[in-house]
Amino acid sequence: MNIGFIGFGEVGYEMSQGFLQDGIKEIIAYDPMYDNDFVKERAKAAGVKLVANPVEVLQPEVEIVIVAVPAHHAKNAWESIHQNLTDDILCVDVSTASATVKAEIDKKLLENKGMFVDAALMGPLSVHKHKVPIIASGGGVDRFEELMTPYNMNIEKVSNIPGDATNIKFTRSIYMKGIAALLSEVLELAHELNIADRVVSSISKTMDEKPFAEIINRLITGTAIHSGRRVIELDNVIELLEEHNIAPIMTMATKEKHIAITNHGLRSKFNDKTPDDWKLVIEEMNKKVSEEIGKV
Amino acid sequence: MNIGFIGFGEVGYEMSQGFLQDGIKEIIAYDPMYDNDFVKERAKAAGVKLVANPVEVLQPEVEIVIVAVPAHHAKNAWESIHQNLTDDILCVDVSTASATVKAEIDKKLLENKGMFVDAALMGPLSVHKHKVPIIASGGGVDRFEELMTPYNMNIEKVSNIPGDATNIKFTRSIYMKGIAALLSEVLELAHELNIADRVVSSISKTMDEKPFAEIINRLITGTAIHSGRRVIELDNVIELLEEHNIAPIMTMATKEKHIAITNHGLRSKFNDKTPDDWKLVIEEMNKKVSEEIGKV
Numbered sequence: 001m002n003i004g005f006i007g008f009g010e011v012g013y014e015m016s017q018g019f020l021q022d023g024i025k026e027i028i029a030y031d032p033m034y035d036n037d038f039v040k041e042r043a044k045a046a047g048v049k050l051v052a053n054p055v056e057v058l059q060p061e062v063e064i065v066i067v068a069v070p071a072h073h074a075k076n077a078w079e080s081i082h083q084n085l086t087d088d089i090l091c092v093d094v095s096t097a098s099a100t101v102k103a104e105i106d107k108k109l110l111e112n113k114g115m116f117v118d119a120a121l122m123g124p125l126s127v128h129k130h131k132v133p134i135i136a137s138g139g140g141v142d143r144f145e146e147l148m149t150p151y152n153m154n155i156e157k158v159s160n161i162p163g164d165a166t167n168i169k170f171t172r173s174i175y176m177k178g179i180a181a182l183l184s185e186v187l188e189l190a191h192e193l194n195i196a197d198r199v200v201s202s203i204s205k206t207m208d209e210k211p212f213a214e215i216i217n218r219l220i221t222g223t224a225i226h227s228g229r230r231v232i233e234l235d236n237v238i239e240l241l242e243e244h245n246i247a248p249i250m251t252m253a254t255k256e257k258h259i260a261i262t263n264h265g266l267r268s269k270f271n272d273k274t275p276d277d278w279k280l281v282i283e284e285m286n287k288k289v290s291e292e293i294g295k296v
Numbered sequence: 297m298n299i300g301f302i303g304f305g306e307v308g309y310e311m312s313q314g315f316l317q318d319g320i321k322e323i324i325a326y327d328p329m330y331d332n333d334f335v336k337e338r339a340k341a342a343g344v345k346l347v348a349n350p351v352e353v354l355q356p357e358v359e360i361v362i363v364a365v366p367a368h369h370a371k372n373a374w375e376s377i378h379q380n381l382t383d384d385i386l387c388v389d390v391s392t393a394s395a396t397v398k399a400e401i402d403k404k405l406l407e408n409k410g411m412f413v414d415a416a417l418m419g420p421l422s423v424h425k426h427k428v429p430i431i432a433s434g435g436g437v438d439r440f441e442e443l444m445t446p447y448n449m450n451i452e453k454v455s456n457i458p459g460d461a462t463n464i465k466f467t468r469s470i471y472m473k474g475i476a477a478l479l480s481e482v483l484e485l486a487h488e489l490n491i492a493d494r495v496v497s498s499i500s501k502t503m504d505e506k507p508f509a510e511i512i513n514r515l516i517t518g519t520a521i522h523s524g525r526r527v528i529e530l531d532n533v534i535e536l537l538e539e540h541n542i543a544p545i546m547t548m549a550t551k552e553k554h555i556a557i558t559n560h561g562l563r564s565k566f567n568d569k570t571p572d573d574w575k576l577v578i579e580e581m582n583k584k585v586s587e588e589i590g591k592v
Contacts, residue, residue, distance in 0.1 A: 099489075164491055168491050168498060170532060171536075176499075179515060182475060186474075188581055192582060195463050202431075204509045220483065252549065257545045
């Protein structure tokens with residue numbers, strides 16, 4: 001099997017090396033900078049054939065074309081080839097374009113023919129190359145798994161809806177980057193106070209005690225009832241951070257968020273009793289958002 | 297043994313009930329509202345003797361006096377009795393006054409005689425009563441454990457420094473409230489996008505994979521090197537939140553925090569290589585803070 005790449009940057013380069021090692025016959029790539037020496041050298045090093053026009057990528061034995069361009073070029077890339085695509089070419093978009101853009105590409109350019117895959121790369125390519133963990137959604141996702149698992153790609157199907165994979169990646173990233181930022185603020189303070197080891201062990205004990213899904217449930221349902229009191233408690237810790245010259249960036253936002261949660265009036269909606277399931281809380285909060293939008 | 301309380305609110309009421317059940321002979325309490333019907337009824341219900349003057353709490357068989365007042369009254373409370381304290385009375389402050397205030401109470405009012413305990417309550421009193429998990433520090437902490445463990449108190453000694461227990465509680469609370477706020481923002485978005493279960497299972501998988509102490513290490517050391525790139529990625533997710541009418545409160549702060557981390561220039565300090573230990577990162581960040589303060 002042959003593979004085509006639109007875009008031959010970091011992603012194309014790293015994946016191609018892995019593909020060719022694991023049995024892909026030929027890789028043809030187009031990059032707007034195809035004439036650039038750096039690009040040419042990388043293509044040569046990886047064993048990839050560079051072409052001067054995106055349509056040239058679609059050679060007879062190419063069964064899969066992968067768009068691997070910066071997010072704002074994704075639509076453009078698909079536009080440049082969509083009229084030349086045949087129904088048997090799998091169209092995989094590994095860019096970080098938004099779910100909305102990806103859904104639009106599938107609908108408007110690829111006519112929902114079931115050949116599109118929204119693929120979100122979930123790890124560092126330099127480490128994993130083509131074996132990088134991927135979550136994928138869209139009409140072509142089953143075919144993608146079928147075709148590429150034999151070449152050692154690590155694909156997890158999410159759904160048949162293009163955009164779902166990207167949305168999961170983005171939403172997950174809010175959490176991962178947020179907790180990193182939060183822990184940084186916590187440890188900066190703890191280090192200043194000479195209690196870092198104690199704080200790490202205290203937090204770890206709580207976090208390691210139960211499966212994270214249960215922790216989520218306890219935190220969200222508890223916050224629904226106690227957010228009001230916590231707003232006041234947060235003033236104490238904001239003061240403590242400031243005393244030690246640590247900007248309370250995450251902690252101020254935490255306070256603001258607890259105020260916003262309190263304003264949903266969840267405590268009275270749940271009759272002062274902690275609800276059983278975090279979904280009840282989030283549904284209630286999102287309902288309110290929708291109603292407010294409705295009112296505008 | 298008898299116990300004295302200065303302040304007979306929620307804390308005094310709940311703990312007293314438990315103490316008397318578990319063998320404490322008598323509890324004498326002073327509250328500024330000692331003449332209030334509600335306070336009188338609660339004292340009666342708990343079996344506590346109310347007195348009209350703080351000094352009256354210090355009766356001969358009282359071996360331990362517990363200050364359980366709102367944070368801003370803590371110093372005041374100790375001031376009202378400190379001249380009447382004898383060296384054999386253990387002085388326990390369970391208020392949420394700051395570490396600085398508690399250290400000052402020990403130094404200025406109790407003359408560092410080793411009888412002071414900074415006790416931080418770590419759970420809900422209504423559930424645990426006197427058995428509530430407590431972390432404690434200060435000169436009197438060993439005596440506190442010795443005296444009260446037989447009465448089923450759940451005391452964890454932290455250090456001999458008054459204030460350490462309160463600082464650990466406060467710092468820990470930044471994390472616990474912060475992660476609740478962050479998860480709320482994440483789940484509001486995930487729910488709107490119909491991917492909540494997927495997101496929970498994806499995050500849970502990552503969080504349950506390793507002990508939390510290792511996760512901390514990976515997050516802090518990785519952020520030191522990659523914070524700059526993540527600032528850009530965060531713009532994508534802020535856009536996604538806004539598209540779905542969810543205020544990006546925690547996510548904006550996450551971006552701001554990543555900018556602040558990037559400004560520390562950690563990437564070049566660690567020569568583009570992820571450091572081994574989160575402590576190296578936090579030390580570097582705090583060093584910079586101290587230097588900057590030094591420059592002012």
